[in-house]
Amino acid sequence: MRTFYIETFGCQMNVHDSEKVIGTLNQQGYSQVETPEEAELVLYNTCSIRDKAEQKVFHRLDQFKKAAGKNGKVYGVLGCVAQQEGERIFDRAPHVSLVVGSASYTKLPELLVQIESGERRVTGLSLDTEDTFETAYTRRDNPNKAYITIIEGCDKACAYCVVPMTRGPERSRTSESVLEEARKIAADGYTEIQLLGQNVNSYRDPSPAGMNFAQLMNAVGQVPCLRRVRFTTSHPRAFTKDIIDAMDENPVLCNHVHLPVQSGSDRVLHAMQRLYTRDEYLRRIEWMKNSRRNIAITTDIIVGFCGETDEDFEQTLRLIEEVEYDSMFSFKYSQRPNTPALGLTEHVPEEEKSRRLTILQEKQRGIQMRRNAEYIGERHEVMVEYFNQATGQWVGRTAQNKTLNFTLGEGMAEPRAGEYRDVVVTRSGPNSLAGEAVRV
Numbered sequence: 352m353r354t355f356y357i358e359t360f361g362c363q364m365n366v367h368d369s370e371k372v373i374g375t376l377n378q379q380g381y382s383q384v385e386t387p388e389e390a391e392l393v394l395y396n397t398c399s400i401r402d403k404a405e406q407k408v409f410h411r412l413d414q415f416k417k418a419a420g421k422n423g424k425v426y427g428v429l430g431c432v433a434q435q436e437g438e439r440i441f442d443r444a445p446h447v448s449l450v451v452g453s454a455s456y457t458k459l460p461e462l463l464v465q466i467e468s469g470e471r472r473v474t475g476l477s478l479d480t481e482d483t484f485e486t487a488y489t490r491r492d493n494p495n496k497a498y499i500t501i502i503e504g505c506d507k508a509c510a511y512c513v514v515p516m517t518r519g520p521e522r523s524r525t526s527e528s529v530l531e532e533a534r535k536i537a538a539d540g541y542t543e544i545q546l547l548g549q550n551v552n553s554y555r556d557p558s559p560a561g562m563n564f565a566q567l568m569n570a571v572g573q574v575p576c577l578r579r580v581r582f583t584t585s586h587p588r589a590f591t592k593d594i595i596d597a598m599d600e601n602p603v604l605c606n607h608v609h610l611p612v613q614s615g616s617d618r619v620l621h622a623m624q625r626l627y628t629r630d631e632y633l634r635r636i637e638w639m640k641n642s643r644r645n646i647a648i649t650t651d652i653i654v655g656f657c658g659e660t661d662e663d664f665e666q667t668l669r670l671i672e673e674v675e676y677d678s679m680f681s682f683k684y685s686q687r688p689n690t691p692a693l694g695l696t697e698h699v700p701e702e703e704k705s706r707r708l709t710i711l712q713e714k715q716r717g718i719q720m721r722r723n724a725e726y727i728g729e730r731h732e733v734m735v736e737y738f739n740q741a742t743g744q745w746v747g748r749t750a751q752n753k754t755l756n757f758t759l760g761e762g763m764a765e766p767r768a769g770e771y772r773d774v775v776v777t778r779s780g781p782n783s784l785a786g787e788a789v790r791v
């Protein structure tokens with residue numbers, strides 16, 4: 352086997368994991384190809400956060416087989432569905448012969464040797480792998496933004512969530528190792544870094560430097576030549592004020608916080624085992640609103656969790672009005688295997704979940720229209736992403752992580768992706784801003 356194809360589903364953690372897999376395979380002499388048909392090894396990096404994501408996996412595996420056939424090809428399932436389903440994947444998709452969870456990617460070379468030597472079914476599902484943070488072979492896919500994992504796994508027990516099971520217990524990486532990678536990335540020409548973890552706020556430096564998350568973020572923000580440092584994702588319980596203080600002090604730390612609230616009702620938060628109350632959450636929002644900088648705040652919300660009443664849902668609607676989120680991801684509750692919520696019985700009917708989701712999203716759309724209109728007339732620096740042929744505009748991203756589409760003023764040089772431009776906002780919509788680039 353010398354060629355591989357990889358497709359990735361799910362969050363940024365998964366995207367970054369695929370970069371590590373690609374680097375590891377390249378190092379072993381494999382080259383990446385664009386279609387499963389051309390590949391000898393077909394890999395699928397999967398997500399199991401909601402049932403729909405998981406269903407897609409088996410559907411897509413079937414499609415691969417139909418398109419690419421079985422002759423001489425090896426099919427592998429990586430990531431969260433691999434960890435969750437383990438060997439059961441071989442029953443549901445018999446053409447698969449390799450199943451590997453995210454903590455075992457450094458073992459891929461050995462596992463592939465087993466396959467080459469004729470083993471029909473090979474798994475790598477251990478969660479206590481020591482070398483989780485081995486990054487020597489990462490092959491970064493995005494030319495402008497580099498991901499760095501700072502903490503893996505999750506020790507929380509949110510009642511709805513598969514992640515503690517699919518990604519195992521929390522393991523923090525040493526600050527030296529993070530900073531070394533950040534310096535290397537900056538030397539490679541990257542100006543934007545995103546620090547990754549299921550719960551970055553729980554970061555505890557295992558080395559003598561003993562940094563907490565805010566200190567680590569600050570240290571990364573001091574690395575020469577970096578212009579933007581972001582992080583995701585946060586848990587409100589461990590979110591401390593020193594994170595906002597660090598943002599106040601260092602403009603390289605982007606003024607955006609993604610702080611999933613999940614529900615505005617204390618009753619539901621308790622049932623979800625989220626470990627904070629609505630008031631405690633709102634206190635953290637206060638810190639952000641009192642910051643010297645204009646911090647964009649985004650969130651995740653689940654509607655229709657077991658036992659959620661109309662009144663609970665009303666409280667979520669009131670909360671989003673109060674916070675005025677810049678953007679939101681919202682989901683219908685989806686029951687997941689091996690989660691604490693499986694024992695709960697008061698299910699909300701699917702139609703009711705859909706009804707609540709629509710109401711929530713409509714309300715949020717109004718909030719975003721209002722919020723984004725406030726930017727008209729302001730000047731913002733964007734990192735240029737690409738030129739959109741269809742609209743004739745360049746697509747840029749502000750430090751707050753808002754999309755700002757722009758045209759160039761008379762006689763201005765065309766930018767390259769990854770460059771920075773100043774743009775004056777002239778129009779706004781619910782999901783993006785538009786404007787014209789100006790000379791600095």
Ligand code: 5AD
Pocket residue numbers: 400401511512513611613651652653682683684685686687
């Ligand atoms: N059902 C619906 N949404 C979920 N999320 C996590 N687990 C579930 C589930 N079982 C959502 C949460 C989380 C985001 C990544 O996905 O809102 O913050």
Ligand code: SF4
Pocket residue numbers: 360361362363364365397398399400430431513514517518
């Ligand atoms: Fe999906 Fe969660 Fe796994 Fe990311 S960590 S791929 S969101 S299940």
